[in-house]
Amino acid sequence: MVRVNNCCGCCDLKSGTIAVSIVYLVLAIVNMALGIAGVVGTKGVATYVGVSIDAIMLILCILLIIGACMDNPDLCMVWVVGAIVWSVLTTIIAVVISTVFAANIAEHRGLDPDLPMPTGAPATAGVAAGLILGLGVVWAFVALKVCLVIYSAIVVYSHAQNLREGGGSPPPYNQFEGAKAI
Incomplete structure (x- = not known):
């Protein structure tokens, strides 16, 4: 797996790992509350699945904070594995949402041969265009979330590997002065 020497080019891996854990902890709490x-999502099973996934992420973030503060690489790696699973689940949920959107688009465009042709074609075309735009927004949001989780997992993985190698966190790199002495 790819490794980095610092987080976001400005802080050491331990600080970046703690920052990652705090950011995702806050996001998990907000998503659970919503x-x-x-407020967010549909009623029923989808809500329970979403809240459950966020509860698991909340627990993983707490473990990451403990692991980063206590220099425990195993707890950091638990978060990395959990983040990868979370990314896969997020992508699967996006595929399900896309399928529902595609069915609605087909219905409003009259593409389903079992449905009668819709009346009021201009209004139906507007609804279909809105659904296509909504689908694009969903995938842009999913792509952004997954990319951020992947970068965060790389930062946490790099910190865990540094801890395993016994080096701890390397000193932060300053582009003007080189590596700082501790």
Whole structure:
């Protein structure tokens, strides 16, 4: 797996790992609160799945904070594996949402041979265009989330590998002065 020497080009891996854990902890809490309140997502099973995934991410973030503060590479790697699983689940959920969107687009465009041709073609075309735009927004959001999780996993993995090698966190790199002495 790819390794980096610092996080975002400005801080050491331990600080970056703690920052990653705090950011994802806050996001998991907000997503859980919104899911429980019913503001985001659909009602029923989808809400329970989303809240459950966020609860697991919350637990993983707490383990990551403990692992980063106590220099425990195993707890850091638990978060990396959990983040990869979370990314896969997020992508699967996006595929399901895309399927529902595609079915709605086909229905509004009159592409389903079992459905009668829709009346009011201009309004139906507008709905279909809105659904296509919504589908693009969903995939842009999913791509952004997955890319950020992948970069965060690389930072945490790099920190865990440095801990395993016994080196701890290397000193942060300053582009003007070179490596700082500790």
